[in-house]
Amino acid sequence: MSAQYLLSPQFVVLPNITQFSPMFYFTGFPGLEAIEHWIFIPFFFMYLVAISGNCLILIIIKTSPHLHTPMYCLLSLLALIDLGLSVSTLPTTMGIFWFNSRSIYFGACQIQMFCIHSFSFMESSVLLVMSFDRFVAICHPLRYSAIITGQRVVRVGLIVILRGPVALVPIVLLLKAFPYCGSLVLSHSFCLHQEVIHLACIDTTFNNLYGLTVVVFTVMLDLVLIALSYGLILHTVAGLASQEEQLRAFQTCTSHLCAVLVFFVPMVGLSLVHRFGKHVPPAIHLLMANVYLFVPPMLNPIIYSIKTKEIRRAIIKLLGLRKDNAETWG
Template structure:
């Protein structure tokens, strides 16, 4: 069946006759439609690694009782968030690259952007709390179990789960009231708020200001607090008496630092490109968006499996491998 282009008069007509359920067009990779099935191969690999890797982390933490500690509860929540972020983009990506299905009704687009942005804010919050956990463990080790209790982890987890979705509700719901004129073309294989809002033919000042404020007081604030925590950790580590102790203390937070850089650098780059790089080539937008949404869920399980001794030991035990065999690889 031929792919319907957004500039096709029939597509424009079908879009304009629907006010309450407008149809949007996801371009995927413009100009590469002929080889999109081949392009889907690396995407399929990333999805496979992300979904199986995060499920593996969830199972390992679930079945190993010695990992039922605050730090691994937070890692469990991070894996759950990464899994949700991967699944959020999966339906439309498969629809475009494999079935050539590019149209998406606004209701489905609304749900997808809500899930993507909610899981993104959740991941930011989880990374902040994980860094705070490492800060207490390194800077105040004698008070760690008094400060980081199971009850507090549960309360913080509930805040993490609710903070993003509750804050996003106003701008996501308000999108429904906006009229959308002409061809409604989105430059990715999924729906993002910062793209949809540009297609509204009305005043969107509130959404733009609210979205910017939300990013500043969630993601940016989380990043600043993480940077401050990391600065205090470095100060404490520098004061340790021996180099071996400094190295061991620093190694406990290297995996967290990798996860933070992997998530925040592409996310902030994407936000800056959408707001200030309107004349940037489309390839830049595509690269930043795909890096931000696909790389952290894929690489986080690998990073924590390699860098965390307890996770490595649990994997060895689960797979029935001898320690000697692992060390020889």
């Protein structure tokens, strides 16, 4: 099949329908091509913080026997997922910045799309399990060790790992059966299902409905259950005798609550904008997509390092700082 390409950094036109292994093109940052070498700096910094920070969390938990508890096992799983999410976007984003490489084969786009959405669903699930852990710790402290066991954490971890990818397989595979035509341009520096599906030349109602159903029964359901668990936590905390006890109880949730807000606010916003914000400026789509994918993996290790006393002390010990400094920070 022959086709004449009209290609610029922002625009690609294919006059014929592409049915087999189409090539997609990333716009990167439309209108900012001249300064993309400067835009590279904050993105490189975010990748550096995300990868090094989450690796540090994993090393600390691995080398600290007193942190081998269900709560920190879940934190390790969260760090692994954040690493996966960062690595999923790294090849295409850095390819644009370093080599001005803006094309991607459909198969590679499918793999990246599957990884990004799978890790996102996994993170949502882990945050839900962590909220249940905090609920049991505060509302049923005497039964915590009996309810939250290592064996149960392993079983739940397997469910968390499998739930997202299994739900995503049908919609990702269906994309290969669709013909694509016209402008095969993706307005980000990575592949998202919401964008690729809009480039298909046939009716994609099933994919759209199935995708929305998956989001509702995974991410949205997780968010509702997290909100419910925090409602019960607040009710229990309000019933404590003194303000000091209330503050101490709620402080155990602050790091998790910050992680929930950092992850769900941009994710829900991006999902709503893609489905219902047809008249929203493209710059808003671009900004929300980058915040959703780059900010949580970067901020989560910082949040847990600052808000969790055991992690702070372990970092200070690992870095070889003096004992009096550790006590000051702790």
